[in-house]
Amino acid sequence: MKQTNLAIVVPCYNEEAVLPSSATVLKKIMYDMIDHNQISSESKILFVNDGSKDKTWSLIQDLENEDTIFTGLKFSRNFGHQNALMAGMKVAGNYADAVITIDADLQDDENLIPQMVASFQEGNEVVLGVRNDRSSDSSFKRWTAETFYKLMNQIGVQLVPDHADFRLLGRRAVETLMSYHESNLFLRGIIPQLGYSSEKLYYQRKPRLAGETKYPLKKMISFALDGITSFSVAPIKAIMSLGVVVIVISLIMMIYALVRFFTGNVTNGWASLMTSLWFLGGVQLVGISIIGEYIGKIFAEVKHRPRYIIETDDYSETQSQSVDDQE
Numbered sequence: 001m002k003q004t005n006l007a008i009v010v011p012c013y014n015e016e017a018v019l020p021s022s023a024t025v026l027k028k029i030m031y032d033m034i035d036h037n038q039i040s041s042e043s044k045i046l047f048v049n050d051g052s053k054d055k056t057w058s059l060i061q062d063l064e065n066e067d068t069i070f071t072g073l074k075f076s077r078n079f080g081h082q083n084a085l086m087a088g089m090k091v092a093g094n095y096a097d098a099v100i101t102i103d104a105d106l107q108d109d110e111n112l113i114p115q116m117v118a119s120f121q122e123g124n125e126v127v128l129g130v131r132n133d134r135s136s137d138s139s140f141k142r143w144t145a146e147t148f149y150k151l152m153n154q155i156g157v158q159l160v161p162d163h164a165d166f167r168l169l170g171r172r173a174v175e176t177l178m179s180y181h182e183s184n185l186f187l188r189g190i191i192p193q194l195g196y197s198s199e200k201l202y203y204q205r206k207p208r209l210a211g212e213t214k215y216p217l218k219k220m221i222s223f224a225l226d227g228i229t230s231f232s233v234a235p236i237k238a239i240m241s242l243g244v245v246v247i248v249i250s251l252i253m254m255i256y257a258l259v260r261f262f263t264g265n266v267t268n269g270w271a272s273l274m275t276s277l278w279f280l281g282g283v284q285l286v287g288i289s290i291i292g293e294y295i296g297k298i299f300a301e302v303k304h305r306p307r308y309i310i311e312t313d314d315y316s317e318t319q320s321q322s323v324d325d326q327e
């Protein structure tokens, strides 16, 4: 059987604090798998530098010089986690048989990697890492995540709860994924739509080794909103129901106002007028902003701008060189 050419894709944004130790851990796992003939010696660890402002890129270059198993991809600026994953998978998918994505802080259990590869070799095109326990997260993060999955489920978006971006995709799945051209990327929503035979492997999530989270609350909320609005029009439908409710309330208000008018107590009407005015104004603003959110998404999609810009691609360079060498 042909040995699997594996690529591990690691998105990195300001990860100088954690990169050296993560690199050592991943390298050991790779060499163990190479020694056991599970994967080919051409396999690579591909760091995607997502426009880091610290020494991340020079650290990646040092690693490349230290060992050819390391290679790097550099964006011209910050394009975000999901785009870094997409770029890494696209570039690696040109040569590798299977691509694993894992965060630079190694909060996901890297010891699952050999099992993921084994599962791929047994014929699974998609292997998802799923957390079976969130005790390392703050209770706030746990609560927001739980609410998010519940909400997504209710509005009809199929997600695998507690699966983030730790997964293996075979080359075929990567190619299929690349045919999703949306600029508003929410990978964990797209993956279940790919189909193919898949397996879930469970693990315990660890705390971050070093450095800080790159997902503060503000980014988390906008990521969640992206997830909802890229996959569901439920919010637009909700405005419709809200509108009906408001009309019913305003009819009741009208009857109330008329009754007050005929009983000759008109000055009282001011309160009801003001309340309905403000209430309706608020509802309309919410409605417009939700619709605006979708129009914004459409705007971003129709422009068809590149999802990311690659400044340096050492992975493809080394791969095409080794092809040249063989010729």
Ligand code: UDP
Binding pocket: 010, 011, 012, 013, 014, 015, 050, 078, 079, 080, 081, 084, 102, 103, 104, 105, 107, 212, 213, 214, 215
């Ligand atoms: N990341 C990235 N670009 C960004 C933000 C984050 O490539 O704009 C990377 C980051 O380096 C890490 C991964 O995405 O490898 C997940 O980020 P983090 O661990 O900070 O998120 P958390 O685990 O706290 O949700």
Ligand code: MG
Binding pocket: 103, 105, 107, 208, 213
């Ligand atoms: Mg993390």
